[in-house]
Amino acid sequence: MTQYLELAKAVNEAGLLRRRRGFYWTLIIGGALAVAAILTGVALLGDTWWQLLLAALLGVVVAQFGFLGHEAAHKQVFDSPRWNRWVGRFLAGLGTGLSYAWWMDKHGRHHSRPNQLGTDPDIESAVVAFTPEAADRRTGLAAALARRQGWFFLPLLLFEGWELHVASVRTLTTRDGMRQRWPELALLTVRHVAYLTFLFLVLPPGLAVAFVVVQVSVFGFLLGGAFAPNHIGMPIVGRGVTFDFLRRQVLMSRNIRGGPVVHFFLGGLEYQIEHHLFPKAPRPNLPKIRRTVRDYCRRHGVSYTETSLVQAYRDLMGYLNQVGLKNRNRYTCPLVREYRA
Template structure:
């Protein structure tokens, strides 16, 4: 299907009291018939093989370069490769790569655990809850209170140093991203070592822990402590910035839906998501997540097809009168910082959901 193909007429979808729900049904049927949900094996096998070869090449380089500060360039390269591997793990977890569910799950598990050192189970559980209720208070874990707070009512409960930080948190956004990689590793290990039932714990735990141990062990075996610590610091910081920076612009600063509000699937996904404009470079840096609206509407759609369905989704939303948001790469981060600073100023008007009046609180 080309970008010139028109979306289904919105008027045909809006019949009866369940009109809003029917809007997505009509769009989904149209997309299924377009063939854009079919697997893209050539695309993904090419990237899977390239990512594994690049990962191996980085470590060959580490051995060959030896005791040199040029290792920091390899650390930066490893961060880029690991980010791309994490994107492939994300796609596989969303059933984008293979038709087989188990093939997707185990591919994601291996990519996340053996290469990136992250728990597939931890990430999948958190990410699935986010997809089910993006930017909804009380249900989306991505806006749950933490070091950063996303709503003024949470900040009101914080005093002292936490309160000061919350009032100035926008300026700490980018430095905090440098710690995101370390945070992901800690969260993964904590889940795998926690009490209770964890699916595939006895497969994931050895893979993740062995990978992390080998990573640290090899670096300290090959390099003096100063260079080993510097390598880990550069790689972790850049990995956190690249991975966290690819997810944050997609929802942060978009409308927050109050807890308990019922919003139909199409509007819930579209009004809380933001697309990032750009060419091939942005597609690479963000791993296709710059087409966030389309990804949330069709999570299992292969990454390269998202840009093909974008014009259809955008035109369809225009017919329905649903706000479709798309901004430039740098503009998106400016919006995030401004949003976080407005939380500190307790500007509650900034958090009103644009469909609140329609659906009621």
Template sequence: MTRAYSEVAREVRAADLLGRARWFYVLVGAGLLAGFVVLAAAFVALGSSWWQLAVAAGLGVLLTQCAFLAHEASHRAVLQGGPANDRLGRFVATFVVGTSYAWWMNKHSRHHANPNQVGKDPDISFEAIVFTPEAAQRHSGLRATFTRRQGYLFFPLLLLEGVNLHVQSVRSLLVRGPVAGRATELALIAAHFALYLGALVWFLPPALALAFLGVQLAVFGLYMGAAFAPNHKGMPIVGADERLDFFSKQVRTSRNIAGGWWATALLGGLNYQVEHHLFPSMPRPHLARTRLLVRAHCRSLGVPYTETTLMQSYGIVVRYLNEVGLAARDPWTCPTLDRFRGV
């Protein structure tokens, strides 16, 4: 499989699919800036109107799109050179979105190195949601009751993910030990919330300001979670001690979302998850062509290449999480009834 990756990489280089796509990111940046201008104008024009909640929802969507851009910058896909990408990513993630770039880099780099691997991928190490039957079996009582229904509760919980991302970001910057750009990020996050919350308090009455903040965070969390959930959840879990070659590990644990340009726009390029994991620094516009190369190689080698629709992927996620959750212990189960259940 190492040879397979080398062959795909050679074709990718020959087609210049790793080259910069400045024109694309200039358009993305201009679009995001225009979006902020429109929302700011609507915010001022609406005043103390409950229609402000529509502006809040729009801001949640726009900040998620900014997070997609910061994600690509963290992979060195936007600008030429690592430092330039880091500066862009840190500014967009911390000042514009209000989350820690250093925390994201640490977490996301570990995920890319070992996707869906127990004990190594932080994305399957959540406290609230469990991704393996072994983890579910450790739950009992009310926790087990929740876990057995976690698939149905997953998307509602994402409404709180926006708050969680901000809390985790700040917490990561306050821990002891070295943190890259700690002072800069704390200052930028503080500036973000000072300007944002200051504008809400200045222009809106308290109840409306609180509702605005709640809607924005809920939409941001739901959109972020719904964009990242289809990528790996419900795909094979790699055991803690299992060893796979790079090509097999990245392809077998990733899922693409069909849909073409609209899926790319909606999900920030995350719809090409297989190609993104094989070539993390590839700019978004090149992923579609790379998909054809990777899929052809997988077909010739007999390697499973997973692609489904967005709604089907959500169904898979819900079913998988519920199936895993059924392993949770129920201290109130009658042993006799459990023995004869299904007879």
């Protein structure tokens, strides 16, 4: 913890944890205007399958609202925790159709112990086996599919948006003790009813259904695709294993190199190591924090993983295939090989 406190002091003294409200208001207002423009285009374009291009574009914008809701949940946007909570709730409910409370619970557990068995919900799935132990429990068709799950992973992301919507509604309607359950249910109801009513009023039923399918699929693909390369294929921590905070967050995370296009589509999550070390740091400050963290890790001998998006997905897919084959000895993550050696 001493090393982390030293690093945190350097980042704080450099002013890199200050809020960037102008940046976030620009994105929020710009996103709302983009949605209005797209829906206006839908109304004007009428009965044509070119509408599906607008559906894909709307999926891109909704994914951006997902990133903004994620940042508000981490209190990156405002100084006031209350402002962050309620703006995050509106961005999640109205912007993406997801439950803020469900996301906070799930994502908070992930941040506290990333890639740790029995703790991180992001490595628990009924569809994808993220660990050899999970692959061992698969039988029959599930086991056969798991052996090739790396190749199936990208197509599966097209269903991520649907799973997120279902999990949000299921959690809000069945789990006891959810904070702000009724306001969130109201936001989700208003959002979904208004959206579907609009589409079925201005488009033929078949085209309206296709529009929703494309929009939700693109949204899920982009959102899931932005989170997936950050930890999959990095070391899995056994139950009860402890690390100091700095190594827990750095060793289990992967940064992605790239320019403005990568930055846009990953919503700043390409700086995953810095985000895990300083979850309240605003997105525009992460590149500067990266330089400080990378130099600090180099000086103290802490492995810092950074690669291209293509290579990250190669590692991810290769790891998932090896897990599916129950092959523990050919685990290709360089960091795992280093620590096992």
